[in-house]
Amino acid sequence: MPASPREEDVLTARELYRFYRAGEEETLALRGVSLRVRRGETVAVVGPSGSGKSTLLGCLAGLDEPSGGEVRVDGVRISHRPETERARLRALHIGVLLQTRNLLPHLSVRDNVRLPQRAAGRKPVTSARELLAQVGLGERMDALPRQLSGGELARAGLAVSLANSPAVLLADEPTGELDGETERMVLAMLRDRAAQGCAVLIVTHSAEVVRSADRVIALEDGRTTAATAPAGGAVPAEVSDATG
Template sequence: METPLLDLRDIRKTYPSDNGPLRVLDGVSVTLSARETLALTGESGSGKSTLLHLSGGLDQPDSGAVVLDGQDIGQLDDAARAHVRRMRIGLIFQQFNLVPSLSVGANIALQARLAGRHDKAFAADLAERLGLSALLSRYPEQLSGGQQQRVAIARALAPRPALLLADEPTGNLDEETGDRVLTLLLELVAETGAGLLMVTHSPRLADRLGRRVHLSRGGLGG
């Protein structure tokens, strides 16, 4: 049997609240293989984004294991987790998180340069396919929301990450634009061989991925 690219084992996560500890995740286990696409659905507050952040080493679980390519990244310190993210993980957030002082071209190249894998030809191909070739010298503030989201997708894919994590990647886009962006994202993920874990509130978009996991009240629901 193929070893999973990402193996989340019995994940528990609690946050403090005014009413005492709030358990957001209560024993969640999920696996994702290389080249697999997995939608993570659930109501607001069900723990979707928390699970995504744990998968990317942006936070640590209270207990359980976050195993990426055989390494439990949940047990690493901040610097080591940052290194794993830089080398192995692509992140796409709903808020884009582009660097305002960098041009579109520099934003796209940023993560690949940090990982030591900048490929000018591949970056140019990404820009062309995402409709950004004419915008490379512009800055984020000069772009529409849809254009910024496509830059964020190109930036995440440019280093050819093993794992791509996307939190509502089309949440700020109209339906037609969102559908086109998701189509391109799925095509590029397939071509680069990455595994994709995508948080979405939309059952329609979730149906376009290979598999779906639904979170409910901190656990896996139907």
């Protein structure tokens, strides 16, 4: 990867390493991964199970600390800081969209969106009511997650990830359990966010997601093995037409 960030690079990672130890056993989950995502760009990260994709996303989001290397968002280093500082920076700069666990079950959809807005400690650019209206859930604001359909849950999770108008949106298999129509709807919303200047990185096994990306980064055994522009080209072998 290029050694120096450019002005339009919103997310940069340099030489990320992540080691796990269990007794005398050591697992190398990431082995010197570097990447960058520009403003308005959508990047798909693909690779077989166990290749380090979710570990990479956790380090990029500040949910996990790399054993070596650093992550910067909008020029601000978020790695190698106390968890409280990482949480504050994540609330200010990063939206995280997970396949599951994006919503707290005991809170209404509106309160789930308000929660990260309060954590950021500043007045939100877009209110929870407005965000939910944008994703088609204006009439479901007071519903609990268990009262939502699969498609509604996906849209509610997206609203939570966009609560603070993040510079970077990181998504981990966001369409893995969705039907084709709902997947296309979520992808359309992600593309719209990128068009507004957000840097979007998606960890995925979905061929549809890969086709919609500007670039594809492939991981294998904790290392980047390729970076390609799909733009109507072939889908990498690591990706199947199944969304799981």
